[in-house]
Amino acid sequence: MKTLSGITFIVGIVVPALSAFVLSAVYATGFFHAQETSLMYFTELVENTRFLKSLGYTFLLATAVVVSSTFTALKIAQLLNRRMEIPSWFLLPFAIPPVVAAFFGFHLFSGVGLLSRIAHALGLISTPVDFPALVNDPFGIGTFASHFMLCMPFFLVYFIYLRNQPLLEQLEDTARALGASQKQVWHHIARPTLLHKSTPLLLVFFVFVLGTYEIPLLLGSQSVRAVVPVIVDQIKGYNLKAIPTGYAMALAYSVIIMLVAAVLSKKMNRQHGA
């Protein structure tokens, strides 16, 4: 049984992942698209700052989304009752996929979107051009807002769920019995425990935003773009000579994913290991 399980794991997970990695490495040397193989496509990644800029931007976006969603969700969880039944409608944002968030975000944040129309109705603007650019804007505000709408409700529900666990309740009661005020209990017991317990989840969301595709495709900045759309364009564009660089980018992205996955596996193993 263990052997069968090991074979399934290797055939279903390890072999495809490894072949994807090896094939990218082969592509990235120009084996399929250039006259001779070379490592210059890797050095191009560093020399041509476009990739590094988009990587930096995506890191920043992922950090901003996770940090702001975490703090907003924590604040709301603090304001809500300690033990509350999570209503079904709290879970409805879970039914929104990125593709719908992107579509919705576009019709909410664009110059002709709902917010702009409300601003017009309130007499704040007179034409769509007057509305601040939130879609395809240089700072990626629309992209950030759409990701925030996806992440924050998830974090909130998870924090409420964790707070409902008997262990945390007992810890809070103990702190209160030791003389801590409601505020102190939150700052010194509840919040650190929630953050500690949800670290793997926060990391998962960080890595998902790092790999975001649909939302920046519709709402993203035109100057600095998220890393995945950049890689896709590089590989699927009309310039065949650009393909090896695209795969070098994909390889670099995969290495980053491997590092994050290593941290995540350790954290998950510590919390749920056998």
Next chain:
Amino acid sequence: MLEIRNIAKTFGTTPVLSNVSLQCKGGETLSVLGKSGCGKTTLLKIISGLMTPDAGTIAHNGNDLSHTPVEQRGIVYLSQEPLLFPHMTAAENISFGMRMRHRSKDEVAGATNDMLRALGLEDHGRKLPQALSGGQKQRVAFGRALLVEPKVLLLDEPFGSLDAGTREEMQQFYLHLTKTYGFAALFVTHDVKEALVTGTTFARMESGELTLFEDLDAFVNDPNGDVAKERLFWINLK
């Protein structure tokens, strides 16, 4: 008769068991007294086959079991937690081993009912584990183990999670079972009184080394043992 010779086990660079040897006959209970972290759980896991030793042999009635898979050893391991299967009733838990051996339905039902009666649980057979008390759960765990007619029972602090009253009651219940079923058992505990009540032969385990005692007197009068310390405590109590 269970025979263990020169068992050794090291985790990384830390030796956990060094040259442990012991013997245990059918109908006998070898009480092993030891504090937590002394290597007793490792020893039991090695005997049951759940862990492989670095050196040494395990035999029963002269047959070497060192390379026999866990499920074929006939050595049942009972831990502090009863580990009842949560989706099965008490009766289903008890009959589990027999059912896995494809015994006939009538045979299983008869043996299970007899065992429920012997355990004093005839009214609780249809209950799920979560509806049973700690003592009842441990009784079911004993019944489940005994119904597979084990060659040896390995007991790792089996009453450790029970309150004092239930613990005493279960110790008496255990003595009753040993008389009725006549199995060989290794009973590991850190409780001096429990070791004295349940054991017919005695040993002490410290830092991975096992000391066997010839008889009860030698065990009680061991100058380094916990029995002596406990007696001294009561003598000096004013």
Next chain:
Amino acid sequence: MLAALSVAATWEYPRLLPDVQLNLWSRVVVGGAGWSFLTSLQVALPVAVISLVLGFLSSYRLLGSRYRHVWLWMALIPFCTAPVILSLEMQYYFIRFGLTAQRIGVVIGQLLIGIPYATVLFSLFWNADRLKQEEAARTLGCSRLQIMQHIHIPAAGGIMKLVFAQLFLFSWFEYGMTQMLGVGQVQTLPVLIFRSTQEANLALAAGACVVLILLPVIFIIFTRKIVFR
């Protein structure tokens, strides 16, 4: 807002509400959302079922392993990778075996994420308690196959429902990989939404959005209790 847009004949600036034509919904359904719903279902169901079975089996490797964190790490890599990147990296094989632009190709592609996804989720099930139960059953004389059949699978009922729902939703929502491997020929609902957005077919895109989220909403309402267990 999505529902209103799905019946929007026009939505001129600066009007707050669009001109509504309820009969547009028949065009939404005929115009592709109905077929795409079926295509999405034909992709998501096999992906969820196969990933569930293979993921449960492969995740069993984690139980009691000294290298559990390494196994978990290997499963986390494809799970964390953007599906569209994984499909670009694997595209060579799909072209070579004639699997592009076909539903089966998209299903196989999504399985490359679905199996590790299920493995990661099931890793929560293979915990210390499960190991103890397995050890107890083994000393009682059970083979590993019997333990799987009589102990682990019955105990995994709740988490299986949850993992199935998660896998179904992953596939139901997936766009990048489906577009890449399906080359636009496998028109699931997310692919339809993107295409109609690019073609400025507002009503069809919004209608497809409504159809896309309808099933998950029902799912969530019914699986709420399982999720919080």
